[in-house]
Amino acid sequence: MACFFRRSIAVKLSRILQQPEDAFISALSAVPASKKQQNADFRLPINTLFKDGIVPSKGDLQSQAEALLNELKPDSVVEDISAGRGVINFRVHRKILVQKMLETLGKDDERFGLDSELLNRLEKGRTLVEYSSPNIAKRFHAGHLRSTIIGNFIANLKQCLGNEVIRVNYLGDWGMQFGILGAGFEKYGSQEKLKENPLQHLFDVYVQVNREAEINEGLWHAAREFFRQLEHHEDKAMSLWQQFREISVKEYEQVYKRLGVRFDIYSGESFHEGQTQEVVQRLQNLGLLKTTEKGTGVVDLSPTGDMSTYSTVLRSDGTSLYITRDIAAAIDRKEKHTFHEMIYVTDKSQQNHFGQLFQILLAMGHSWAQRCRHVSFGLVQGMKTRRGEVIFLEDILDEARARMLHNMSQSITTKDMENPEDTAEKVGISALIIQDFKGPLESDYKFEWDRMLQAKGDTGVFLQYTHARLCSLIEMQGNGQELELDPSLLLEPSSICILQHLLRYDEVLYHSAQDLQPKHLVNFLLKLCHLVASALRELPVKGSPHNVAQARLRLFSRTRSVLANGMRILGITPVYKM
Incomplete structure (x- = not known):
C-alpha cells in the first residue's frame, strides 16, 4: 500500500531533518506512471518543506535538494x-512494491487505498448533501442531471472516506409557480389525464396557463x-398541491432508480x-430586517451599511421567498442533524443566492455557516436526441440505452x-457520467452522442x-x-507501471475530497484502463507457465477491484459482461 512506502520514507526524512514523521506524509507525492520510461515512485518537492515551515530556507531549491x-x-x-529540479526522488525496491501492493488481495478489497495516513488527515463527521432538487409537478428536466450525478458522487466520496452522509432531495414544492399551476389546473386540468400521464398533463397545463396569462390579466x-x-x-x-407532490415524487423515484441514485430524505x-x-x-x-419604499423586507449585506447590496426576504404582501425558506431549512437541518458540514449542489447561476444565504446565516450568529459550501456547475449544450430538442431526462436515458444496445x-x-437491455442501460449511463465529469464542473460542455458512446x-x-x-479473464482463469x-514474476515494465499508478489512488481521493471535483478520479481510472490494455497485450495469462499466469492474474484482480471501487464512487454500476 502507498501508506507503507510514505511512512518508510517519512521515517528516513524525520531522522535527518529532526521533524515529526507526520510532517512529511502529505509533502510526499506519488510520481505519475509512464510507459515510456521507468520513473521514481515518490517525490518530495523541497519548496513544500519551506512553505509548510518544516525546515528553514537556506539558499536556492536545487542546492537544498542536493x-x-x-x-x-x-x-x-x-x-x-536522486535529485531533480528542486525535488528529491525515491524509488522503492521492485519486489517490495509488488509484494505490498498485492499482498492483501481478497481481504476487504473495497478498502484498498482507504486506510491511508493521508486520508486520515481529512476531517470526519456528519455531511449533509443537498442535490437534484427538481420542481414538483414538472417532468424531470435534463438540466437536473448534473445536480443529481454530481451530488451523488460527492455523497459517495464522503461516505467511502468515513463520513456519515445524509442525502437530501430538497424539492421545489412551494412558491408562486404553484399558484399559477393551481389556477391553471382549476381551469384546464383533468383528473382522468392526471391518472394516465400525470407529469406530462401537469406540464401541458402549466404551458397552457402561462400562454393564456400573457393576454388574460385575470389569470394572474x-x-x-x-x-x-x-x-x-x-x-x-x-389537497390539490398534495396530489401534485405525491405524483411527482413517485415519478422521480423511477428516474433515480435508473440512475442508481438514492436519498435518505425527501424534503x-x-x-x-x-x-x-x-x-x-x-x-x-x-436589527437586520429593513423595509424598502416598495414595502419589501430586505437584509442589508453591504460592508458599509448603505444598502448598496441587499437580499430580499419578504414580498410586499408578506409572503416568503426562496431564500427565506432556505434560511429556515438550514437552521432546521442544523438543529435536527447536527451536521459537521452541509454541501449544496446547484448550477452556477445560483452562486449569488448561496453567497447571500451564508452571509445572512453568519449575520444571525450561526457560525456553522462557515462550514456550508456551494458546489456549482456549468451548463450542458446541445443535449438532443434523434427526435430533436429534448428537455426531459427520461428521453436522454432511453436514447443512451437504445444507442448503446x-x-x-x-x-x-x-x-x-x-x-442486454440492462447492460446497455448501465453502460449508457456510465457514458453520460464520464462525459460530464471529465472536465472542471464549472465549465459548460457540449454534449456529443457519438464521442460519448x-x-x-x-x-x-x-x-x-x-x-x-478483466472480469471475463478472472472468470475463465481464476484470481x-x-x-x-512470487514478486519476482511481476517485474516487467507494464506490471510495474500499473502498480506505480495504483500508488496514486489515495492521493486522487484526497484531492477529490478537497475540491469535490470528480475529474481527478475520472482521469485516474481512464489512465488505469489504458495501462491495463497494454498489460493485457504484454502479459498474457493463457499459455504462460502456471506460476507466471497466477502472478499476472493477481495483478489483474487487484486492478479490477480498484477500477470497480472507483466507478462506484463516481456513481457508475460496473458491468461484468458486455
Whole structure:
C-alpha cells in the first residue's frame, strides 16, 4: 500500500531533518506512471518543506535538494534516491512494491487505498448533501442531471472516506409557480389525464396557463389567490398541491432508480414555509430586517451599511421567498442533524443566492455557516436526441440505452448475456457520467452522442469494457490466489507501471475530497484502463507457465477491484459482461 512506502520514507526524512514523521506524509507525492520510461515512485518537492515551515530556507531549491540528497541513503525499502529540479526522488525496491501492493488481495478489497495516513488527515463527521432538487409537478428536466450525478458522487466520496452522509432531495414544492399551476389546473386540468400521464398533463397545463396569462390579466389574480390559499393552508388548495407532490415524487423515484441514485430524505420548501415567520422575527430582533419604499423586507449585506447590496426576504404582501425558506431549512437541518458540514449542489447561476444565504446565516450568529459550501456547475449544450430538442431526462436515458444496445449488437466482441437491455442501460449511463465529469464542473460542455458512446478513447464505455474484460479473464482463469505470490514474476515494465499508478489512488481521493471535483478520479481510472490494455497485450495469462499466469492474474484482480471501487464512487454500476 502507498501508506507503507510514505511512512518508510517519512521515517528516513524525520531522522535527518529532526521533524515529526507526520510532517512529511502529505509533502510526499506519488510520481505519475509512464510507459515510456521507468520513473521514481515518490517525490518530495523541497519548496513544500519551506512553505509548510518544516525546515528553514537556506539558499536556492536545487542546492537544498542536493544537500539533503547527500544525507539520504538507500535502505531495505528504498533502493534509489536522486535529485531533480528542486525535488528529491525515491524509488522503492521492485519486489517490495509488488509484494505490498498485492499482498492483501481478497481481504476487504473495497478498502484498498482507504486506510491511508493521508486520508486520515481529512476531517470526519456528519455531511449533509443537498442535490437534484427538481420542481414538483414538472417532468424531470435534463438540466437536473448534473445536480443529481454530481451530488451523488460527492455523497459517495464522503461516505467511502468515513463520513456519515445524509442525502437530501430538497424539492421545489412551494412558491408562486404553484399558484399559477393551481389556477391553471382549476381551469384546464383533468383528473382522468392526471391518472394516465400525470407529469406530462401537469406540464401541458402549466404551458397552457402561462400562454393564456400573457393576454388574460385575470389569470394572474387567480394564481395569486391560489398561492394565498396555500400559504393559509386552505383545504381545497392544499389537497390539490398534495396530489401534485405525491405524483411527482413517485415519478422521480423511477428516474433515480435508473440512475442508481438514492436519498435518505425527501424534503422541500413546503416543509419550512411555516418556519419563515420565526426567521423574519429573528432578523427583526437582531436589527437586520429593513423595509424598502416598495414595502419589501430586505437584509442589508453591504460592508458599509448603505444598502448598496441587499437580499430580499419578504414580498410586499408578506409572503416568503426562496431564500427565506432556505434560511429556515438550514437552521432546521442544523438543529435536527447536527451536521459537521452541509454541501449544496446547484448550477452556477445560483452562486449569488448561496453567497447571500451564508452571509445572512453568519449575520444571525450561526457560525456553522462557515462550514456550508456551494458546489456549482456549468451548463450542458446541445443535449438532443434523434427526435430533436429534448428537455426531459427520461428521453436522454432511453436514447443512451437504445444507442448503446445498437452499438453492442454491431460489435463482434459483444458477449451473450441474459439481459442486454440492462447492460446497455448501465453502460449508457456510465457514458453520460464520464462525459460530464471529465472536465472542471464549472465549465459548460457540449454534449456529443457519438464521442460519448465510443468504445475506444476516454469514455465511460471504455471503462466498462475494460472492467468486463478483466472480469471475463478472472472468470475463465481464476484470481491468482491459487499460489503464494512470487514478486519476482511481476517485474516487467507494464506490471510495474500499473502498480506505480495504483500508488496514486489515495492521493486522487484526497484531492477529490478537497475540491469535490470528480475529474481527478475520472482521469485516474481512464489512465488505469489504458495501462491495463497494454498489460493485457504484454502479459498474457493463457499459455504462460502456471506460476507466471497466477502472478499476472493477481495483478489483474487487484486492478479490477480498484477500477470497480472507483466507478462506484463516481456513481457508475460496473458491468461484468458486455
